[in-house]
Amino acid sequence: MTDHQFGPFGITTGLDSSAESIAAARAAEELGYPAIWLSGGPLPGLQTITDLVGATTAIKFVSGILAVVKYSAVDVSTTYAALEASAPGRFTVGLGGAHGAKPIATLNAYLDELDVPVEHRLLAALGPRMLKLAADRSAGAYPFLTSAAYSAEARKVLGPDKLLAVSHLVVVEEDADRARAIARDTISFFTTIPGYRSSLKRQGFSDSDLSSLPDHMIDSLAAWGSPADIKTKLTEHLDAGADHVAVNVITGVTGPQPIEQWRALAPTLLG
Numbered sequence: 540m541t542d543h544q545f546g547p548f549g550i551t552t553g554l555d556s557s558a559e560s561i562a563a564a565r566a567a568e569e570l571g572y573p574a575i576w577l578s579g580g581p582l583p584g585l586q587t588i589t590d591l592v593g594a595t596t597a598i599k600f601v602s603g604i605l606a607v608v609k610y611s612a613v614d615v616s617t618t619y620a621a622l623e624a625s626a627p628g629r630f631t632v633g634l635g636g637a638h639g640a641k642p643i644a645t646l647n648a649y650l651d652e653l654d655v656p657v658e659h660r661l662l663a664a665l666g667p668r669m670l671k672l673a674a675d676r677s678a679g680a681y682p683f684l685t686s687a688a689y690s691a692e693a694r695k696v697l698g699p700d701k702l703l704a705v706s707h708l709v710v711v712e713e714d715a716d717r718a719r720a721i722a723r724d725t726i727s728f729f730t731t732i733p734g735y736r737s738s739l740k741r742q743g744f745s746d747s748d749l750s751s752l753p754d755h756m757i758d759s760l761a762a763w764g765s766p767a768d769i770k771t772k773l774t775e776h777l778d779a780g781a782d783h784v785a786v787n788v789i790t791g792v793t794g795p796q797p798i799e800q801w802r803a804l805a806p807t808l809l810g
Contacts, residue, residue, distance in 0.1 A: 545573055551786065553581025602632055634646070647676070650677075683787075684708075686760065710789055
């Protein structure tokens with residue numbers, strides 16, 4: 540497997556250029572997390588990536604993901620080049636969001652125009668065709684809402700030398716009902732999105748599962764419990780062939796960054 544110096548565990552979160560986000564990025568760095576994967580939806584623009592890199596010292600940032608229908612290849616290339624000059628190796632371009640009838644063709648055309656080295660770009664890949672494209676034209680794949688069994692299959696498609704980094708939901712809560720309720724609320728949103736529905740069905744979940752979100756489905760897609768319980772669950776991805784797990788902490792509350800949860804997990808995940 541490849542080594543992109545992300546370590547086994549990083550963080551997935553949405554940040555902007557606000558003082559609160561800058562403080563959260565610095566807190567993650569101080570706790571020892573090697574990488575932050577920036578959720579594409581909350582990202583207000585490419586300038587935020589520049590601001591976050593400039594406000595920190597060594598932690599790596601990955602756009603996870605930039606939608607190619609929103610950000611031009613020229614603008615992304617310019618941002619990457621500037622950051623590579625000022626902070627080499629600290630920004631990796633994660634791409635996806637090729638909506639429409641021909642997503643593979645859309646991404647291929649975008650990658651033709653993108654001036655970013657293959658080893659510094661990743662694709663948000665769920666299906667086998669997108670995984671194959673990630674293997675052929677990027678450093679690897681960054682899937683979300685997947686089980687450890689998916690990681691094993693993805694590794695087969697990617698081959699041994701490409702990065703497989705997965706974003707996995709985490710609830711730092713030992714009460715099973717409370718933890719599953721928080722995870723179920725988040726997962727229910729993604730079951731309404733066609734690409735995720737298709738991915739979940741390829742992973743073996745039925746239409747009934749997607750409607751009722753039973754405990755076995757929640758437990759496959761979200762890690763919860765004590766920090767030790769959570770590490771055990773996340774390590775299933777690593778054992779199945781993933782290189783890195785980006786910890787996507789959810790609390791049931793929208794807004795504040797989950798810095799206390801990152802702090803609670805750090806000794807176990809990073810120790």
